[in-house]
Amino acid sequence: MFFQPIKKNIKSMAVQPNLTDYTTIRAEFSWEAVRRELSGLPGGQGLNIAYEAVDRHAEGPGQNRIAIRFLGKDGGVSDLSYGDLRDRSNRFANLLRSLKVDKGDRVFWLAGRIPDLYPIFFGTLKNLNVFCPLFAAFGPEPVQQRLERGNARILVTNRKQYTKKIAPLLNRLPELRYILLVDSTEDINEQVLSLPRLMAEAADMFTIPPTDPEDMAILHFTSGTTGLPKGAVHVHNAVQTHFITGRYVLDLHQDDIYWCTADPGWVTGTSYGIIAPLLHGVISIVDEADFEPERWYRILQEQKVTVWYTAPTAIRMLMRVPEELPGKFDLSSLRLVHSVGEPLNPEAVLWGQKVLGLLIHDNWWQTETGGIMIANYAALEVRPGSMGLPLPGIEAAILTHLDAESVRVEESDVEGELALRRGWPSMFRAYLHDEERYQKCFAGEWYLTGDLARRDADGYYWFIGRADDIIKTAGHMVGPFEVESCLMEHPAVAEAGVIGKPESTIGELVKAFVVLKAGYKATDELSHELIGFGRGRLGSAVAPKEIDFVDNLPKTRSGKIMRRLLKARELNLPVGDTSTLEGSTTS
Ligand code: ATP
Ligand code: MG
DSSP: OOOOOBOOOGGGOSSOOSOOOHHHHHHHOOHHHHHHHSOOSGGGOBOOHHIIIIIHHHTTGGGGSEEEEEEOTTSOEEEEEHHHHHHHHHHHHHHHHHTTOOTTOEEEEESOSOTTHHHHHHHHHHTTOEEEEOOTTOOHHHHHHHHHHTTEEEEEEOHHHIIIIIGGGGGGOTTOOEEEETTOSSOOSSSEEEHHHHHHHSOSOOOOOOBOTTSEEEEEEOOOSSSSOOEEEEEGGGHHHHHHHHHHTSOOOTTOEEEEOOOTTSHHHHIIIIIHHHHTTOEEEEEOSOOOHHHHHHHHHHTTOOEEEEOHHHHHHHHHSOTHHHHTSOOTTOOEEEEOSSOOOHHHHHHIIIIISSOEEEEEOOGGGOSOOEEOOTTSOBOTTOOBEEOTTOOEEEEEEETTEEEEOOSTTOOEEEEEESOOTTSOOEETTOHHHHHHTEETTEEEEEEEEEEOTTSOEEEEEEGGGOEEETTEEEOHHHHHHHHHTSTTEEEEEEEEEEETTTEEEEEEEEEEOTTOOOOHHHHHHHHHHHHHHHOTTTSOSEEEEOSOOOBBTTSOBOHHHHHHHHTTOOOOOOTTBTTSSOO
């Protein structure tokens, strides 16, 4: 179903957005100008993410400003100023130097969202080592796989993780030189050392060595939604994208109180949970606890959050709780809500408008792109269901692949592969140890995203589905998102995952797995009603022909529906890599 664009009145906004005239800003944009806005290392010694995000503020009037406000699970609140962050990251950089960790060596993090994460992240970058975060809830196998594939040299973790997941696997990790325990005041042996002890002994002055913007900074494994996670390599130059998206998309202003709910185990949690807010000198909220509706609304209220970056899966979960709950909280500080990671159903955008009094701004990007590429902007109209317009500086296109040739589609509303002109600063520089796969992502000047989309006549992009998830039924190509969003418009449906099930006459049959809202019963009548509802809105070719009611959908830890798993289970096929499956292992 088509939803009307929702216009905005910029004059009535209390804070004037950073980007108002999209066309002019886009026309005049240059990455060189962005680079000039960043400081660069003193003496023209290159570009280092840690300097731009931390030291630049700490050396000026921003020294005592709060950088990170940490909300502990137990209710405790602790603040880290930009000055604290500089000193502690200097200590960690010195510590790495004293352990003789070489440039480019990988420092892995497996300790969840705790205050130590931030100095360790920036200290790693200061010493020109490469930071690689892992989800704390990964089981021993996924941890071992990633440490091995990523050539981990240093692992920062805690005692529990070490005992449960690392100690039994140590003989399979010959490259791992030291394990630093965040919660041990004493060394365990010559390889397993106390982080607090080493930090206390390290000096808090450190000069960042000359940094080539092309030096590797971060290694991120992809979410594993479509298969085995790939290790995407990012460089210091990515900071340009973090900076400009912080300004134009997140619309950060110096007085903002910003909350990104993503875990650093996936890329949103580093690009936008750590780097982008600090580049803009704002206060960044970090919550140690997991999702819980009441806790989240309370944080928005008590911390007076102004800009909130979250994910569709969290929004859909909030949509499931009674509307009286948000009504109990004062959310009047909030002025902007953003979402990423999965298609944002139009229904969710409208829910935001009704319940939060704010539209939810969808944006699209990938681990490989390093930063936001297509977005809805604070000042521009929102077309519910659309990912928005390309970031200034980013050229997007729809490509069709004909006889192994990739051809750019000029007409609007044609489905094809979403592509980006290669060469933006945060583009991944490699899939670690898989050059062949990396090369396959490019066709001439274009980076091929593996997602299908269309562009409307005004340049807005609409997500159709991942190429792997597209359903071919009776001569039609059906994107699961369209069907899932339609089902969500029915009052009984909380969430849906849609797959193609092989069928002899029509190729594939559209099948939906539906999670019901509280108070609705899984009956044959409801199943028929939903099939009829789909037919009425989507037509019989696209509407689901089979419905299964389920309690939950399989999701990655970053909250994405794993349709390949729904399909494999349906067809009794091997499930493939499930290392990122939520709930598959415990910490
Ligand atoms: P893998 O590559 O290992 O299968 P993944 O692609 O899910 O995992 P990420 O890089 O975390 O790993 O996710 C990027 C993908 O998420 C995009 O390619 C797209 O399919 C989806 N995505 C992200 N944001 C949006 C959005 N706003 N709308 C639709 N899809 C989105
Ligand atoms: Mg991917």
